[in-house]
Amino acid sequence: MKKLKDFAFIVVLNSVVLFGFHAQENPIDKKVQDLIAKMTLEEKVGQLFQVSGEEVTGPRGEKINITEYIKAGKVGSCLNIYGTKNVMRVQKAAIESSRLKIPLLFGLDVIHGYKTVFPAPIALASSWDPEIVRKAQKIAAKEMSSSGVMWTFTPMLDIARDPRWGRVVESFGEDPYLVSVMGRVSVEAFQGESFDKKDSVMATAKHYVGYGAVQAGREYYTVDISKRTLWEIYMPPFKAAVDTHVASVMPAFTTVNGVPMSANKELVNDVLREKWRFQGITVSDWNAIHELINHGVAENGADAAVQGINAGVDIDMVGGDYMNNLAALVKDNKVPVALVDKAVARILKKKFELGLFDNPYKYCDSEKEKEELLSSANREAAREIARESIVLLKNDNNILPLKMKDIKSVAVVGSLAESKRDIIGPWCGIGSEKDTISVLDAIKDVIPRGTVLNYQKGSEIEDNNESLVNAAVNAASKSDIIIAVLGESSEMSGEAASRSSIEIPEAQKTLLKWLSITGKPIVLVLMNGRPLDLSWEDKHIPAILETWFPGTEGGNAIADILFGKHNPSAKLPITFPKSLGQVPIAYNHLMCGRPATTETVTQKYVSKYLDIDNEPLYPFGYGLTYTAFSYSPIYLDKKEIKIGESLAASVVIKNTGKVDGKEVVQLYIRDMLASVARPIMDLKDFKKVSIKSGDSVKISFTITSDHLKFYNKDMEEIIEPGTFEVYIGTNSRDYQKESFKVVK
Numbered sequence: 146m147k148k149l150k151d152f153a154f155i156v157v158l159n160s161v162v163l164f165g166f167h168a169q170e171n172p173i174d175k176k177v178q179d180l181i182a183k184m185t186l187e188e189k190v191g192q193l194f195q196v197s198g199e200e201v202t203g204p205r206g207e208k209i210n211i212t213e214y215i216k217a218g219k220v221g222s223c224l225n226i227y228g229t230k231n232v233m234r235v236q237k238a239a240i241e242s243s244r245l246k247i248p249l250l251f252g253l254d255v256i257h258g259y260k261t262v263f264p265a266p267i268a269l270a271s272s273w274d275p276e277i278v279r280k281a282q283k284i285a286a287k288e289m290s291s292s293g294v295m296w297t298f299t300p301m302l303d304i305a306r307d308p309r310w311g312r313v314v315e316s317f318g319e320d321p322y323l324v325s326v327m328g329r330v331s332v333e334a335f336q337g338e339s340f341d342k343k344d345s346v347m348a349t350a351k352h353y354v355g356y357g358a359v360q361a362g363r364e365y366y367t368v369d370i371s372k373r374t375l376w377e378i379y380m381p382p383f384k385a386a387v388d389t390h391v392a393s394v395m396p397a398f399t400t401v402n403g404v405p406m407s408a409n410k411e412l413v414n415d416v417l418r419e420k421w422r423f424q425g426i427t428v429s430d431w432n433a434i435h436e437l438i439n440h441g442v443a444e445n446g447a448d449a450a451v452q453g454i455n456a457g458v459d460i461d462m463v464g465g466d467y468m469n470n471l472a473a474l475v476k477d478n479k480v481p482v483a484l485v486d487k488a489v490a491r492i493l494k495k496k497f498e499l500g501l502f503d504n505p506y507k508y509c510d511s512e513k514e515k516e517e518l519l520s521s522a523n524r525e526a527a528r529e530i531a532r533e534s535i536v537l538l539k540n541d542n543n544i545l546p547l548k549m550k551d552i553k554s555v556a557v558v559g560s561l562a563e564s565k566r567d568i569i570g571p572w573c574g575i576g577s578e579k580d581t582i583s584v585l586d587a588i589k590d591v592i593p594r595g596t597v598l599n600y601q602k603g604s605e606i607e608d609n610n611e612s613l614v615n616a617a618v619n620a621a622s623k624s625d626i627i628i629a630v631l632g633e634s635s636e637m638s639g640e641a642a643s644r645s646s647i648e649i650p651e652a653q654k655t656l657l658k659w660l661s662i663t664g665k666p667i668v669l670v671l672m673n674g675r676p677l678d679l680s681w682e683d684k685h686i687p688a689i690l691e692t693w694f695p696g697t698e699g700g701n702a703i704a705d706i707l708f709g710k711h712n713p714s715a716k717l718p719i720t721f722p723k724s725l726g727q728v729p730i731a732y733n734h735l736m737c738g739r740p741a742t743t744e745t746v747t748q749k750y751v752s753k754y755l756d757i758d759n760e761p762l763y764p765f766g767y768g769l770t771y772t773a774f775s776y777s778p779i780y781l782d783k784k785e786i787k788i789g790e791s792l793a794a795s796v797v798i799k800n801t802g803k804v805d806g807k808e809v810v811q812l813y814i815r816d817m818l819a820s821v822a823r824p825i826m827d828l829k830d831f832k833k834v835s836i837k838s839g840d841s842v843k844i845s846f847t848i849t850s851d852h853l854k855f856y857n858k859d860m861e862e863i864i865e866p867g868t869f870e871v872y873i874g875t876n877s878r879d880y881q882k883e884s885f886k887v888v889k
Contacts (some may be wrong), residue, residue, distance in 0.1 A: 173497040177490050183245060184489070185218075186472050186482070192221035192247070192489045194468040195428065195460050199226065199235065211235075215249065216242040219468065221492055222250035222296070222460065227575065229509040232293025240505045247493070248501035250347075251508070252296035255574050256315055257281070259288035260518040261527050261697055262569040262576035265638075265674060266301065266327075268534040268693035270317035270718035271768070273809040274833050275330040277533050282334035284523050285574070287344045291513040295499055296347040298395060298428075300331035302382035303352055305719060306729045309362025311642030314571060314674025314694065316357060318718025319731045319765060321378055322828045325385035332389045340498045343507060347495060350386035352397035352430065354412060355379045359399060362728070364643045368399045373821075375401070376856060384421060392495060393426040396458060398433050405440045407433045407453055414457035426491050428460040429453065435464035446470055454480055459488040519580055524698055531695040531702030537713040537769040538679070538721075541687040544666055546709025546771060547626065554597035556624035557585055558617045558660060559631045559653065560605055561672050567606075570674060570694025571639030580697055584630050584670065587700035591708055599624050603660075606634045609652040614659055621663045628707065629657055630670045635694060638674025647725055648678045661685050670703060676721040683762060691717075709771070714807035714833070716768035716876065723762045726754065732765035732877040733824040766811050766828075766876035772802025772838065779873050779883035787888055788850065788864050795845040796873050796881060800836040809833045812846045813872040813880065819865055820857055826872055846873070853887065 181189070196211045214220045215238040226235055232251050239249050257263045263281040264271075272278065282300075289297065302324055305316035317327040328350065337345035355375060359366040370379070383394070396406035396413055406412065407429055417423045434453040437443035443452055447470040453461065454471065461467035474480040500507050517523070537545070561567055562585040565578035585600055592598060603609070603617030621627045631653045636642065648654060649671075660667060668688040671677070672695075682689060690713075695702050705711040722730045739745070741753035753759055777797040786792050800806060810833075813826040829852045836842055848871070853864045866887050874880025 173494055176497055176502075177493045180245070180247070180493060181486055181489055186475055186485075188218040188245065189485050189489045190467060190471045191217075191219035192492050193460055193471065193485070194220055194465070195222040195224055195252075195462045196220055197224040197463050212238050215239050218243045218245060218247065220249065221247075222252060224252050224462065226251055227253050227289070227292055227294050229291075229293050229511045229514050233506055233509045236505050236509075248496055248505040250296050250492075250496065250501075251294050252298060253289065253294045253574070254299070254572055255285050255289050255294070255297040256299045256301070256572040257570070257574075258285050258527070258576060258696060259292070259294075259574040260576060260580075261285075261288060261523040262573045262581070263527055263696045264531050264534040264699070265314045265570045265694040265696075266317055267305075267314050267674065267718065268695060269530070270323060270327050271536050271691075271693065271715040272530070272533040273323075273716050273718070273831060274533060275326055277530050278327050279330045279334045280526060281530050282331045284526055286335045286337075286346050288517050288523070289574075290344045290346050290508050291510050291517045293509045294346070295508045296349070296393070297335060298349045298351060300328045300348065300350065300386070301352065302328045302350050302386060303357035304379050304382070305357045306731045307357070307359070307362035308647045308676040308719075308722070308728060309643050309645065309725075310357065310359060311364060311637075311639050311644070311674070312357070313676070313719070314638040319720060320718065320733070320828050321381040323718055323831075324382040328382045329385050329389045332386055332391045336390070336392060341500065343510070347392035347499070349393040349395050349428065350383055350391045351395035353383050353394050353406065353417065354397065355401045356397035356399055362643050364641050365398050368401050370402070372860060373856060376860065387417070387421045387423045391425060393428055394423060395428050395430055396433070398430050398436070400440060405437055405442060407458055408437055408442060408456045410456040418457055424491070426460060426495055427458050429458050429462045429464070431462050432464040434458065434461050434466050447474060450474060451480055454484050454488065459491055519697075527696055528698035528701050528705070531699050532705050532711045532713075534693065534695065534715050535702065535706050535713055536691040536715040536717055537706075538689040538691050538763055538767075539683060539687065540769055540771075543771075544688045545668060545690075545707065547668070547707055549593050549596065549708065552596065552625045554599060554624040555588070555592060556599045556601070556617075556621040556627045556665075557588055558601055558603045558621065558627060558629045558656070560602045561632060561634075562600065562628075562630035563602070567635045567672060568694060568699045569696055570635045571642070573635075576697060582698055582700035584700045584703050587704035588628065588707070591704050597624070603656045604652045606637075607650045607652050609656060614656055617656060618659050618663060621660050621665055624665060627660055627663070627665050627667045628670060629660060629667055630672065631657060632672040632677070633674060638694070644675070647675060647728075649682070654681070657682070657686070668707065670707075676719055678722060678725060678762075680723050680762060712771045712804055712806045713768070714770055714809065716766050716809045717763055718765070720761045720765045721763035723757050723760070726757075727759070727761065730761055733827050735822045736825055764876050764878040766809070767878070768809070768876070770806045770808070772800055772804045772806035774806070774808045774836070774875065775799045775801050776874060776881050779871060779881045781871070781883055781885055783885065785886045785888060788866065791847050791849045792885060793845050793847055794871050794873060794883070795843055797841050797843050798834070798836060799841040800838050803838055805835065805837045807833055807835050808875065810844045811874060811876065811880070813877065814848065814852055815870045815872070816853070816855065816865070817868040817870060817884075819855065819867065821855070823855060826877065828877075844873075
């Protein structure tokens with residue numbers, strides 16, 4: 146009997162200790178519950194409403210002064226209010242005039258920089274350097290946090306495989322592993338080790354999930370993909386962000402297999418919250434809950450609100466369906482108040498974690514704002530990061546870097562050369578063209594004294610005339626070399642910027658063809674937010690630089706590459722097709738029953754086109770440099786491993802060129818025989834390494850069980866015994882190959 150009493154005492158003691166430890170570990174939770182207990186239903190619903198700007202459209206289309214809503218406790222967060230003075234003024238209404246003095250969250254789309262604009266995300270991914278991405282996002286966090294903004298709606302983790310889609314520019318590319326890596330470091334850079342620090346802000350993983358798979362590349366359109374593709378390709382970056390404790394997740398505008406994400410309980414609540422244990426905030430995209438009516442799944446705003454809150458979407462961005470309907474729905478027993486309380490608790494918890502209850506003006510520091518925004522250090526970092534993000538696609542006869550001792554005159558052609566707005570791209574924070582360095586200005590600064598610079602616009606972005614073309618051709622004819630800065634305007638990429646053609650706009654392409662007739666060597670400098678069909682350009686232009694939208698210091702970075710101050714090392718994070726007819730195209734496709742191999746390509750009944758081959762113009766992972774690298778055969782320290790064991794794969798890389806350079810060494814793996822069809826290769830790791838001219842380095846990768854897992858027929862993650870091929874190389878087409886076996 147004594148033993149039973151002792152045992153009971155121990156159980157009770159352990160329970161007390163464990164409960165006390167839990168409470169000590171989560172002191173914020175009690176504060177949150179105490180506050181919720183004091184809130185009216187209307188105040189709870191207010192926490193779920195996000196407004197944009199300082200006035201919002203009301204239920205009948207009227208303009209509402211949000212200050213009065215804030216004072217009444219009917220607003221929980223604000224979008225597009227930034228700057229220390231503006232944020233303090235609005236926050237003051239909540240702190241000094243609302244009943245419970247609950248501080249507001251202030252969010253902004255800081256996608257690739259706040260005031261200092263960095264290269265667009267597709268360009269950042271081209272660096273294949275996580276620390277470069279971390280550096281850019283950390284500076285963005287410092288700038289925005291000094292200006293009152295504590296919540297950014299980035300990183301965008303959508304896998305992008307259709308270049309028609311405008312939001313390719315916001316993505317980190319086509320590969321789940323690369324996107325996961327860049328997404329993870331972005332979350333870490335924005336959020337820091339804890340929210341205690343003034344420059345730690347909330348990140349948002351968006352758009353959950355499958356948004357990049359919109360049919361025909363058309364913005365906001367249907368997504369219809371298999372469960373396997375969803376889980377193998379589109380889900381991993383979001384899982385990586387959740388594992389990195391991302392503060393918020395934004396469901397996509399789109400449907401996934403018939404169910405709009407704003408009402409997708411299976412993916413938002415059941416997977417994101419219950420399976421993955423996501424503890425943060427979910428926030429709808431702009432008006433997305435109300436758009437459930439347009440999707441044809443909600444009868445009205447009240448119905449949309451029911452579906453949104455049941456799915457697990459905490460915050461209604463701008464739409465107003467929560468604000469207008471939730472309180473009544475709870476009172477009519479159509480929505481459990483517990484659902485509202487859970488959403489409110491998650492929002493309040495983030496406000497406590499950010500320290501806003503202790504200091505509502507924590508992120509408002511006018512002195513720091515003056516020091517931080519567009520500082521000389523930030524500009525220099527932007528220049529460095531832009532250089533690391535520019536991809537050299539072609540360089541016949543080593544035309545680049547330009548050897549100015551042999552060049553007496555340079556023609557710069559293209560309206561993008563002088564544009565200070567387009568070079569910073571879409572979603573450029575509060576960046577301004579007034580602070581931006583154009584390509585033309587940068588070239589003027591670096592060409593030697595005495596070298597003649599002939600600039601002509603040649604054409605507008607999408608329009609030209611004979612006089613513009615003639616002036617450009619005349620200038621080019623009098624010059625030793627032509628630098629043609631062509632591509633897309635900033636408005637041709639981004640949200641709601643899908644294109645049915647992925648060529649350089651016809652006006653500029655016509656100009657380029659006329660320039661080529663002069664016979665003068667041409668360097669094509671591209672600005673664009675998506676892969677382009679460059680088949681003609683690749684055949685006729687000797688040197689091509691993919692600069693994407695390089696940001697505030699983009700002009701200087703491009704000049705650094707052109708004139709040899711910096712050796713390019715970036716690689717493509719997305720495939721460039723030969724033709725739009727190949728789209729969608731990605732490197733890690735499945736093998737088919739009738740592949741068009743070297744041996745079968747001349748046969749009729751194989752998987753091929755009649756007019757072009759299947760290969761892309763530029764493969765995933767591709768990029769040139771001003772030096773050259775050779776790869777040794779792969780050495781495996783084991784040729785056979787058991788499930789759960791690991792092995793090392795290594796190569797020796799030599800810089801065989803005349804200048805120092807950086808190489809992105811890429812590891813791919815293929816499962817040769819499995820119970821379901823597997824991709825021809827999958828990126829599993831990469832390393833960027835600096836190698837001096839003439840030097841060699843040994844690069845090793847550890848291959849673990851995580852690299853060999855896949856989903857079987859029952860969608861269970863497993864490893865199957867068998868043969869695996871290992872590829873280590875400079876891109877997904879050019880590599881060394883070796884194999885090993887996995888046994889039970």
